[in-house]
Amino acid sequence: MTSKKKPEELRSFAWFGPDTLRGFSHRSRMLQLGFQREDFIGKPVIAIINTWSEINPCHAHLRERAEAVKRGVWQAGGFPVEVPAITITETYMKPSPMLYRNLLAMDAEEAIRSLPVDAAVLMGGCDKTTPALLMGAISANVPAIYLPAGPMLRGNWDGKILGSGTDVWKYWADRCAGVVSDEEWKGVEIGIARSAGFCMTMGTASTMTALSEALGMTLPGASSIPAADSNHVRLAMDTGRRAVEMAWEELKPTDVLTPASLRNAITVDMAIGGSTNAIIHLVALAHRLGFDLPLTRFDEISAHVPVLANIRPSGEYLMEDFFYAGGLRALMAEIRDLLDLDCLTVNGKTIGENIEGAVVLNHNVIRERSNPLMETGGTVILFGSLAPDGAVIKSVAADRRLWQHTGPAVVFHGFDDMEARVSRDDLVVDENSVLVLQNAGPLGAPGMPEWGLLPIPKKILARGIRDMVRISDSRMSGTAYGTCVLHVAPESYLGGPLALVQDGDLITLDIPSRKLDLLVSEEELAKRRAEWKRPEEKDKRGYLALYKEHVSQANEGCDFDFLKPVTPSAAKI
Numbered sequence: 001m002t003s004k005k006k007p008e009e010l011r012s013f014a015w016f017g018p019d020t021l022r023g024f025s026h027r028s029r030m031l032q033l034g035f036q037r038e039d040f041i042g043k044p045v046i047a048i049i050n051t052w053s054e055i056n057p058c059h060a061h062l063r064e065r066a067e068a069v070k071r072g073v074w075q076a077g078g079f080p081v082e083v084p085a086i087t088i089t090e091t092y093m094k095p096s097p098m099l100y101r102n103l104l105a106m107d108a109e110e111a112i113r114s115l116p117v118d119a120a121v122l123m124g125g126c127d128k129t130t131p132a133l134l135m136g137a138i139s140a141n142v143p144a145i146y147l148p149a150g151p152m153l154r155g156n157w158d159g160k161i162l163g164s165g166t167d168v169w170k171y172w173a174d175r176c177a178g179v180v181s182d183e184e185w186k187g188v189e190i191g192i193a194r195s196a197g198f199c200m201t202m203g204t205a206s207t208m209t210a211l212s213e214a215l216g217m218t219l220p221g222a223s224s225i226p227a228a229d230s231n232h233v234r235l236a237m238d239t240g241r242r243a244v245e246m247a248w249e250e251l252k253p254t255d256v257l258t259p260a261s262l263r264n265a266i267t268v269d270m271a272i273g274g275s276t277n278a279i280i281h282l283v284a285l286a287h288r289l290g291f292d293l294p295l296t297r298f299d300e301i302s303a304h305v306p307v308l309a310n311i312r313p314s315g316e317y318l319m320e321d322f323f324y325a326g327g328l329r330a331l332m333a334e335i336r337d338l339l340d341l342d343c344l345t346v347n348g349k350t351i352g353e354n355i356e357g358a359v360v361l362n363h364n365v366i367r368e369r370s371n372p373l374m375e376t377g378g379t380v381i382l383f384g385s386l387a388p389d390g391a392v393i394k395s396v397a398a399d400r401r402l403w404q405h406t407g408p409a410v411v412f413h414g415f416d417d418m419e420a421r422v423s424r425d426d427l428v429v430d431e432n433s434v435l436v437l438q439n440a441g442p443l444g445a446p447g448m449p450e451w452g453l454l455p456i457p458k459k460i461l462a463r464g465i466r467d468m469v470r471i472s473d474s475r476m477s478g479t480a481y482g483t484c485v486l487h488v489a490p491e492s493y494l495g496g497p498l499a500l501v502q503d504g505d506l507i508t509l510d511i512p513s514r515k516l517d518l519l520v521s522e523e524e525l526a527k528r529r530a531e532w533k534r535p536e537e538k539d540k541r542g543y544l545a546l547y548k549e550h551v552s553q554a555n556e557g558c559d560f561d562f563l564k565p566v567t568p569s570a571a572k573i
């Protein structure tokens with residue numbers, strides 16, 4: 001360890017060191033907690049920002065893991081303090097946990113900034129918690145290291161392996177089509193989530209934790225270790241130890257997170273066939289750093305990166321298999337020529353040093369370069385008259401027969417309208433129709449819920465059809481699959497072209513040409529625009545009012561305008 005600081009130069013020393021009335025107060029209150037002066041004066045104070053909650057099953061083990069982090073902090077000569085932060089639980093928060101990503105980011109930032117903290121261990125994993133904690137840490141810019149909660153074990157029912165989300169959609173469609181019984185459905189329910197940890201498909205949680213490692217914000221290999229594995233306990237302890245060293249070295253998020261590390265994260269996102277949600281979160285992270293990250297950059301990078309992770313929903317396996325196959329270090333070693341290996345990481349070494357010696361142990365799970373799941377373009381960005389500011393589709397999870405498709409729109413004006421009508425016998429729809437959902441974006445829903453996997457109408461399911469083109473300004477679970485165009489910007493609530501679509505309008509999706517067009521004349525659209533009225537504002541108070549006043553559109557990362565850095569950097573990614 002290189003000690004760059006003297007104890008009196010520690011940030012926490014400003015609280016605990018001075019012989020002043022305030023210093024007296026700070027020391028006496030720590031003594032009130034039963035600690036000795038030598039425990040905390042002149043020692044790195046490590047905040048363990050813990051998003052544990054009984055209502056968050058993905059983080060069920062984080063209380064125990066915080067104890068392991070503390071063990072590491074004490075061993076390394078630091079002083080650990082556990083600081084609870086709000087939890088964002090994907091399953092339970094309505095209408096959308098995405099509403100609260102920025103709130104957790106503010107919570108983390110203000111906890112780190114306002115308390116006597118020399119470094120922070122960030123503990124999360126369930127979807128939005130990873131970007132939120134990283135965004136908060138960037139803005140606080142005090143040394144910080146991320147500890148991913150780890151994926152849960154493989155699901156199991158009746159001898160079949162089940163993946164979070166992915167197999168729910170699959171068996172639900174089968175149940176709606178009448179080929180799965182109530183008893184079988186109950187078996188899926190009890191078997192699909194059988195340990196602590198986050199969703200073990202390549203959903204948003206596994207994607208964002210992998211990207212936190214690719215960004216250099218975790219210890220090497222951290223993102224792939226299952227939550228229930230004893231390696232995860234040792235990881236927690238090592239993370240605590242390393243946080244103490246980082247405090248002495250003053251290794252800050254802005255030393256680690258650079259345009260090159262963001263490019264590495266986008267490259268890895270494409271190679272793992274990551275969740276579409278990662279695009280919004282990476283843009284938000286880039287903007288917190290003051291970097292410019294247009295959506296087109298994702299497409300440019302995606303054009304050179306093969307999809308190698310054979311993980312559901314795009315592939316066959318689950319995160320537990322990915323760990324046994326060598327994990328993210330092995331995958332990154334496989335694409336080392338596409339990465340900037342000189343990027344610094346939180347362990348003080350470069351990405352190149354961290355992946356040294358990593359090998360793929362199972363090429364069915366992590367494909368070879370010569371045999372990718374998809375040559376390039378796992379996630380693509382679409383532009384066109386229906387999405388002037390962009391839209392996103394996970395092409396690797398879409399039915400190839402629909403990659404170039406023109407069909408008539410069937411429009412739902414909101415989620416309730418869709419629920420009420422989508423499976424009615426009198427809905428005018430066939431397998432060539434394009435299902436369109438309006439008012440499901442950052443402002444319209446609000447919170448851009450994961451409604452983008454519009455259900456296939458029952459009468460279409462009954463014909464054995466399992467995919468259709470679906471378009472919305474909402475998001476989709478990273479565990480889901482299908483030809484779903486998402487994040488359409490500007491959103492319909494703001495009067496974007498999506499708001500003007502009517503039943504029967506022809507829409508063209510062309511993934512190879514990156515196009516999404518509404519085939520309606522400009523004259524007709526101008527007429528509809530003049531008649532369009534914004535839906536009545538319902539959220540007039542509290543956090544929702546604050547959110548609606550300040551949130552940006554999907555292509556801008558959905559962050560609050562007042563959380564951007566005061567001085568943006570000129571750096572481009």
Ligand code: FES
Nearest residue numbers: 058126198199205
């Ligand atoms: Fe927490 Fe899926 S519900 S990651």
